[in-house]
Amino acid sequence: MSTVTLIHGLNLAAIYGLMAIGISILWSSVGMINMAHGATFAASGYAAWQVSLIAQPLIAAWLGTGLDASIAMGATMIASGLGAGAIFGGLIFLLAYLPIHEKANFAVRSLIVTLAINLATVQLLLYFFGPRQRALPKIFGLGRTEILGIPIRNDQLGTIVATALLMLVVVIWLKRSRKGLEITAMMQNPEGAVLSGISVRWTALPVTMLTGALAGLAAILLSQTVFVSPTAGALPLIKGLTIALLGGLGSIPGAIMGAILIGFLEAIVGSISFLGQRYVLFSQFLFIITVLIIRPRGLGGLLDQTRESRNA
Amino acid sequence: MPEMKKLYEIGNRPREIFLSPDGETPTRRSRVPFTRRHWLKWRSRYNPKSLKLEKRLEDKKPLWWMLSLGLLLLVTPFLGNSALTVASIFCMFAAINVLWTLIIGTAGIFSLATLAVVGVSGYAAAAFNVYLGVPWPFMFVIGCLTGLVAGGVLALPSTRLDGLYFALLTLGIVEICRVFVQQLKSLGATNGSINQVDSFIPSDWFLQREGLLLGFFGAFALLLGALLLFKLVNSERLGMLLQTARDEEAFAEAIGIDYRRARLMVFMISSAGLGIIGAFYAMYYRSISPSIFSLDQLLLLFAMIVIGGIGRADGAVLGTAIVVLIDKGLLDLGPVRILIVAAIMLLVTLLTNNGLVGAREQFRNYRNRKKSEARARRTEKGGEVMPEEATDMPDKQEIFYRRFNKRLRDELKLLITPELIEEHRRKPLGRHSDALSRVLNYFRRSEMPDKYAILRQPENFNHYKIVALSGERGAPPRLVDDRLYESIDEAYHAVFLLRVNDLLES
Amino acid sequence: MMTQSRRTFLLSTVAAATLAFSQVAFAQDPILIGVPSAQSGPVGIADHQDWLNGVSLAIEEINGAGGVNGRMLDTKVVDIDILSPEGTIAAFQNLTESGVHAIASAFVLIPQPAMDTAAAAGVPYVHGNTQTASLDLFKSDPEKYRNIFQLDVAETWYGSGFIKFISDLKQSGKWTPKNNKVHIVQEQIAYTQVISKATQEAIAASGGEWEIGAITDIQFPVQDWSPIIAALKATDAGVIMIDHWVAAELAAFTQTYVGDPVEDALVYLQYGPSQPEFLDLAAGAGEGFVWGTVYGVYADEKGSAFRETYKAKYPGTMGVVYTGGGYDAVYVLAEAWKKAGDPSDFNAVGDAIRATSFRGVNGAYTFLPETQSGVSYPNMTDDPEAGQAHLFFQVQNGEHKIIAPAPFIEAEFQKAPWMN
């Protein structure tokens, strides 16, 4: 495997991982499949683009064009992506969780509501921003950096590092912090959680906001190589969903493993000359389906089993 | 002052449909083909008041079906070309959705690959026609067989994966179909679509008025076929088997119902039907394109069954009508119509339990729940019957029996005084005063469940505890509390006190 | 902003309409042009918006000058889903039902349903499909499709025209290829496949002047171009042809490519960069790339005038293909209506269009009788004024400059930043 393929695979794994983990966490803690994750992705991209329009001249006037300015710009972009994603996550909470979480069949119901949100968001973005795609400022620059003698494109390096850092923070936060404990409690037994003084309603809000923020970050990072458009979220959504499924819905390690596998699969299939790019999607879905038929609970999925046994 | 009495109207007889046959001529009823069911569900009975024979229509739904489908069939041919096309699209999509309902509702398999089955079969039929020269009537056969095979392939993982997992997996399968067709080299020149497909519509008529009419009648026949299939599967043997398995899989299995097999059967049958629709689709448009595998199209179809209500044929048809009218009929609105569809979807999901067709039932349930909650708060055990409760009671004697008991208790409550209790304490058995006799007589007549009894302790001859009888054969009595009584009289009195306590509390 | 432009457009049409009404009050109903325009679907929205802008501009001009035979022009716009046959049919039927006098469409992806619906109504239908499939369909039944016209040529010329272009460029001495290899990166849709095939045939016919270096397959959506760049570097060809159609992804390609270019290679991006977003998205990385279109707005006197009016009305970067296309389409129709008299006599109008000889901003329109499509210069004719020029552009100083063919040149070919 060449180094280009390796880096490419890691880069893809990072972005898919961000999407898949969000979907996975949301499913396991709140019990909803968020089909509006793609809409969150697209909306965050547009929000960041709008912010960049305002912030670029301001930062240029204040810091000039040096390294400071590009760091400030990068921080602004990431912050606006995270923020917009979190706000959109809050919106999903308000529309797809709060009114229906006590009703029967919440899983299917929320799936449908988020689908409707997705449909509406794409059309609204199209209406307000038009069909033209938009470019975000290159927060990592266009150059390349040599690490251990391997030349890596800055955006790839930035994506890999930023994702790895953020995932580490999220995993540690979920494991160590009090909110994380509350989320875990809610994942495993909502009634037990209320009896421990945890409000299920208000613990769901940070979860939706967190997963929204992850999608927002993915949007910023992916927009370093492609551009922001109203329908940009569709593919990351489908890939995120299937990877979350591959990892076993609800399992964070499973999702990370699934993202890495799929990322490398894409990179390797793409680099094999007789297969090439056109078989990438095909081979990915085939792989996922095969794995799921052999292991119906995906790579992880222990958590979900415990969930099932409780419901039974 | 005269008391104003509010009269409750009981039942909804004015809205029923009655026939009054003379009772001499035998009734003739035709059956739905291939089933033992009748088209309309007439039930005869004698009116208890007039003692006349009357036939009541138990289920008014078939009437509505006939009315609406007949209207569609009669009115559409007089509409303009684009309305005709919209009606045909409606029929096709409704047929797809009815079969999809069979898969999701009856079989309980949450598959999102419905359009993929339609697409794959359409492609197969079109390919056989265009590349191998198979004449068009055989396209239906090919579509049907392909649908069957596709259904079989899809059904395999459904036994291993459950619910949402399978749904998401089928989403992946749809993507595979789309990508596969798009990258087929042999279809490259046409963007993955197969064109110039032969059709039941003669090519001179294609998209002309005659062709459109023929197409509409074909699509209408397709819809009728789909509805018949739905009826056949859903309310005959297979559907019945699956209904038992819906709530209690383990129970169904225990009594020997192979619900997995039944599910797969339903899945395969529906897939074969979808295959025929696929072949029809390719013929209707004389071409088939990869957009049939697109996520947007799938979501729109899903929106249809969601808006109508998952699991019911009328829901599928109603939802299709609404969405197709908005999406294809209101083209002039532009992108706003997608927003309208999304908004309807959102509202329906947020407000109703199962789509628009379930709204009526949901409202009734809500009203009943509120009524019974309120009733539950007001009534006490053995208390008098509330007026709105009375309408639900088939045995009207019960109402008077409970009213009598309530009055009796009210009388007896007045008799209970400390003197009376003291009298019983002194002499639990033997001759009593009139008041005490009345009270004790009432106690003796009480029902067996929860009746108190005295249990002698096996380890200690002179020790007694109080138990309550279960009232059921085989179920042992249970201890009321842990008090121990040293003499039988003391125990008698304790039972008396418990009963007085119950009486006063009721 | 789009909303603004839409609003101003609405206001202006309303204003124009009221003006027209007061002038020829109670005269006659306007002549209706149906424009199927993708507004909600996933693809084609940008091009269709360009086309609609061009149409509106032309109608405004014609109405300002008194209309056609005293009648004003008006549009009826419907949303179209160009990906599915039912979406296409629904839109076209809606137009024919509402009594339009002609349909002017930028393009549809599945031509058959569109052409059949239009043919069923007999309404004149002019389009810029740029597809062999449309022409084949016409040839299959010229009588049925008699009123259907493709304004431009088939996409095959993108391939053969490109080989002709690099041969000419080599001969002119402005550029010397480092080797004779052509590396083709092809997408999978019909359009790009046909172009790739035509290019390969032209290379084979060049008698060894060019040879195929490698062919790499890609599939929309391309999220990361780095594997492609790696393949390009491995082949190290003198000419690279990116046979892809999505402007945004081509812009992403330029950004990746500039970071790690194949030295000295001439990179041809086919048609995608014509879309207005390309330059904005490439953000400077597009410098030096070459692209072409068989159907583009000239930079001559007429073309420049159009560009200025267009930019005044629709500020921002302008698309250079379908803007002029929509504009010309209305003029072609207007000419025909002037000649035929009654716009409701579809066959008379069709005959008039068939006899058209009109010079628009995208070149000259004459319809070949066997296909009812345009003529390409210099691929099919040597007379610059007898057809639409196959224009080649190079991005120079952040602007598209025409570098070929001969009489329409704006600027000379320049070395790209990665050329020594």
Next chain:
Amino acid sequence: MHEILKIEGLSAGYGPLRVLHEIDFSVQEGERIGLVGLNGHGKSTLMRSVMSLVGWQNGSIRFKGQEIGGARSTGAGRRTHAIVQLGVALTPQGDAIFPGMTVAQHLDCGAHSKLAWRQRAQRRDAVMDIFPPLRKLESALVGTLSGGERRMVSVGRALMTEASLYLIDEPSLGLAPKISKAVLEALFALPKAGKAMVIAEQNVALLAGRVDRMVGMHAGRLRGDVGHVALS
């Protein structure tokens, strides 16, 4: 003595089913009450309606003078966390606990107040003093424990914060006699000052003589306590 809990006219049920019939009940500070009665007669429902976890309820429930009941027909569990935070701890029947957590994490879940969260290490220690077998299981997954150990964890979770009213539902259910005795012993050993405890139990013998008061529950009404004492 202070009145910790006062229930007046409480009716509760699920949908059309009414389980509790106008119950009046009160708990004093320092009291330990046994709530006895057979399965299905409303013991758990009474506890759950205090926590606002039943389908609908009607009537007044006052906790230290503060109204936590009232009429309510949907939204079960919506107010529960606030009631818990006021100082009512319920150990639910069976194993309604978090199977995928370690014992330590599980205990931490009970420490919902700010103070308790800060002192969670000490408090865990205190719980483990009460239930010594848990000490060596600290990092074991709760799902892998035996029934008795799980019950200890479940009760231990309720003990993590400074609740003033403990509602323990069926601590002996499904356990071997020896183990259920041990669990109950640990409960009885807890200090009484300022707190109160209600233990629901089917097995009357287990509680005999160890509680201050025993209240029978039958067909959704309270028995025993009120009846005998008041009238005889």
